[in-house]
Amino acid sequence: MVAPVIVVVEDETSLRRDMVEYLRSCGFDALGARNGQELDEHAAVKPVSLVILDVNLPGEDGFKIASRLRENRDLGVIMVTARGSTVDRVVGLEIGADAYLVKPVEMRELEAQVKALLRRLESSEAKPAQAAPSAPAEEAGEEGRWALDATEWSLTxxxxxxxxxxxxxxxxxxxxxxxxxxxxxxxxxxxxLYSRRWNPEDRSIDTVVGRLRHKIEAAIGGTAPLKSVHGVGYVFSAQVRVL
Incomplete structure (x- = not known):
């Protein structure tokens, strides 16, 4: 079995080395990168499954790299930073980070986050184990339903x-x-999303909704049942089972 490729993007040499060595000891194919350019060079050679990304990088910072990764690649992103403010966390999650850790990072916690995220990614790529050609009459009510898995963080x-x-x-x-x-x-x-009242000048909600709508439509090749309701908010117009 091929080990998942993980790239640690961190400009602090000793920390980058420690994280790479620890992840390698866990059985991962871990590589180090000082910046976004070195990350791109690694990605050009082998498929990357997950990126551990420092926010405070010289030149192209972590937020910009994460946003770029989300536009071009479907991989896991864990952001690591010395900043602990709520604003930075919100920005990181809004642009598509899957997890956000604050330095100093406990290596076992990082390992747990990496393993959990890789499980979710593998689950999302797996095809359904069985697909019955037709549903029994008593299950007809399930037809047309979406499924939201709160454990795997997935929508089917x-x-x-x-x-x-x-x-x-x-x-x-x-x-x-x-x-x-x-x-x-x-x-x-x-x-x-943010544990605060809505500010009409804040467009962050539209950003999250737009990203989810685009992700759904790219996956299903059709229109997402995620609709805007003028003067109110948003609605998911299809039936959804929560697992």
């Missing part, structure tokens, strides 16, 4: 396409699923 279409979700996307999907096809207000969404 009625056709069996599984979509891996980030932390922010999972919070949004959970709220909309709980609304039972009724619109969630922007205040409700803001409280669920």
């Amino acid at each position: 279409s009625p056709a069996g396409v599984r979509i891996s979700l980030t932390s922010m996307e999972m919070k949004l999907a959970s709220l909309l699923a709980a609304q039972a096809r009724q619109p969630a207000t922007r205040d409700q969404i803001s409280m669920a």
